Amino acid sequence: QKEVEQNSGPLSVPEGAIASLNCTYSDRGSQSFFWYRQYSGKSPELIMFIYSNGDKEDGRFTAQLNKASQYVSLLIRDSQPSDSATYLCAVGSGGYNKLIFGAGTRLAVHP
Amino acid sequence: DVKVTQSSRYLVKRTGEKVFLECVQDMDHENMFWYRQDPGLGLRLIYFSYDVKMKEKGDIPEGYSVSREKKERFSLILESASTNQTSMYLCASSFGQGNGNTIYFGEGSWLTVV
Helix, strand or coil: CCCEECCCCCEEEECCCCEEEEEEECCCCCCCEEEEEECCCCCCEEEEEECCCEEEEECCEEEEEECCCCEEEEEECCCCHHHCEEEEEEEECCCCCCEEECCCEEEEEEC | CCCEEECCCEEEECCCCCEEEEEEECCCCCEEEEEEEECCCEEEEEEEEEECCEEEECCCCCCEEEEEEECCEEEEEECCCCHHHCEEEEEEEECCCCCCCCCEECCCEEEEEC
């Protein structure tokens, strides 16, 4: 069974700090990795995707991928209360854009 | 903008009823998916379809079936609803056969089986 693991949290950070969200995956052959944000009662929305080892930056968000360690992370700089949500890590698996999701990490940014 | 529409947002059904959840996408995507989301378990794939009339089981297909008669529409069917199928159901769509394209989610259908 292919798995994606995330710490469920909550991860609590003060406003303006860096939030670091982590994810590990079991399928060494995985090639595509996604971070989704989900507000309570809403559907997931894509924040970033990453395919290559290293860092990928988009505004306040940085995704980091280490395929050798089977590890993906998401950094959120200058965290805002509006960033408070559940963050889902997802890994592409088996073609047709099927995704395996982690259970999500709940982030709470307090003023 | 891609739009994935789930027509029923909130449903309450009785045990043993047949339940239909409908999903329509407007971007001519080949692939459509049904996931369910439960606290602590994340999203789990029930079924997906990569073309009209084509379907494949996901990780948790038991108790569910699907229908895709038109490219834009993908239906999830609970033949005989049970209380353990109380959940949020998410439909999604994407194009292409690889693993790198974005999938777009509908707003979700909250199903309660009593």
